[in-house]
């Protein structure tokens with residue numbers, strides 16, 4: 001391609017300039033028109049969630065600053081928009097990084113063919129995964145359904161992931177766009193998420209890099225065990241940045257490897273962290289090879305599971321008012337910060353699908369709407385795992401006991417106290433199960449069950465037994 005040509009780089013989930021192979025290709029081909037399109041083709045149930053919209057707005061704003069005000073934002077059908085731009089600016093080259101949502105793959109394939117038929121060269125790249133899902137297959141060519149061999153054979157024995165690319169020098173096609181260009185996307189219609197984002201998060205490529213740096217000097221030192229304790233600062237908090245591609249997974253992988261080289265004593269913690277990045281790869285591999293992952297049980301036996309329709313229970317779960325403190329703390333962390341610690345995602349998930357026997361789709365949908373890191377592959381795989389119906393899932397009979405989980409992973413109750421202030425004064429002995437506390441203890445703690453904190457909405461022992469009975473019906 002002649003270096004004086006103009007290329008469009010279509011940003012999607014790669015809102016960064018560093019280690020962006022598709023942007024690099026566009027920049028090295030001549031002038032660049034950087035574009036973002038808010039699409040109207042996504043199926044209804046997976047339209048962007050309320051929290052994600054707000055993150056996306058700020059992430060695009062930050063990217064636009066990095067691109068010196070040249071990012072053009074559009075709303076509508078990508079085919080129509082790209083075709084118009086190509087005509088207007090005589091563009092013969094479009095680049096993008098691949099995405100793996102099933103409808104997106106279908107749409108990209110059609111779009112590529114269409115654009116080719118107009119004489120436009122389209123180049124797509126891997127900017128989102130360490131290994132493409134079609135590279136991590138078993139010896140017989142079938143996809144892995146179990147994590148450990150996937151990671152050991154499919155990932156660790158594969159070629160090392162690409163070394164990260166530096167940000168390219170970009171020569172832009174024309175002048176800056178109007179400052180209100182981004183507002184046209186209408187992403188900021190939900191004020192409360194805007195406030196939460198500002199108080200809890202910093203968005204954008206620079207912030208993502210700073211967070212990685214901080215994690216590699218602090219959190220990683222105790223990651224392997226510390227990652228289970230929600231009150232500790234042992235996890236990276238990188239998930240929304242990774243979801244939106246503000247930092248590349250290759251950058252995270254190689255920076256961790258480098259840290260490990262310099263500080264071999266980190267081995268256990270760093271390798272554990274790398275394996276969690278492996279879980280992300282596994283979820284994407286599942287989504288690619290089993291495109292019904294977001295909608296259908298991977299284990300078809302679960303089609304017959306007797307789920308319960310319980311609007312009251314679902315509402316209590318969403319609003320963090322189940323009367324089970326560790327569950328309520330997790331759900332309130334989600335509502336307040338747009339994030340939930342992984343240990344809590346497992347605890348609240350198990351409570352919803354096992355103690356309440358409410359279909360995992362309801363949990364998946366709530367997470368989709370409220371998480372800043374809502375990610376089709378990770379969210380769907382996470383819910384199928386917790387419900388017991390997914391690939392390599394937690395067996396259905398392993399039902400998390402939220403009281404013992406609290407005792408083990410929030411031993412001094414500080415996480416509960418942070419998010420459930422009604423229980424602030426309850427002694428640690430009763431903070432995980434206040435319904436067992438003597439009346440005088442509750443009274444001196446200022447708690448009146450049923451008034452300022454709910455009675456538990458289910459009996460944990462009875463609901464566990466009912467879940468096991470329901471599971472037994474699948475074996476028949």
Ligand SMILES: Cc1cc2nc3c(=O)[nH]c(=O)nc-3n(C[C@H](O)[C@H](O)[C@H](O)COP(=O)(O)OP(=O)(O)OC[C@H]3O[C@@H](n4cnc5c(N)ncnc54)[C@H](O)[C@@H]3O)c2cc1C
Nearest residue numbers: 235236237238239276279280342345373374375378379382
């Ligand atoms: C029911 C359920 C729903 C989930 N929904 C999502 C979701 O929508 N988006 C999302 O990014 N993660 C999801 N996860 C996975 C996990 O909880 C989050 O990735 C993690 O808590 C993010 O925090 P962190 O970045 O500090 O993680 P760290 O522990 O620092 O891990 C680093 C990165 O590794 C990846 N990772 C870690 N754990 C997992 C995992 N179990 N599965 C896949 N990738 C993982 C993430 O990209 C994460 O950012 C879900 C898990 C469950 C059980």
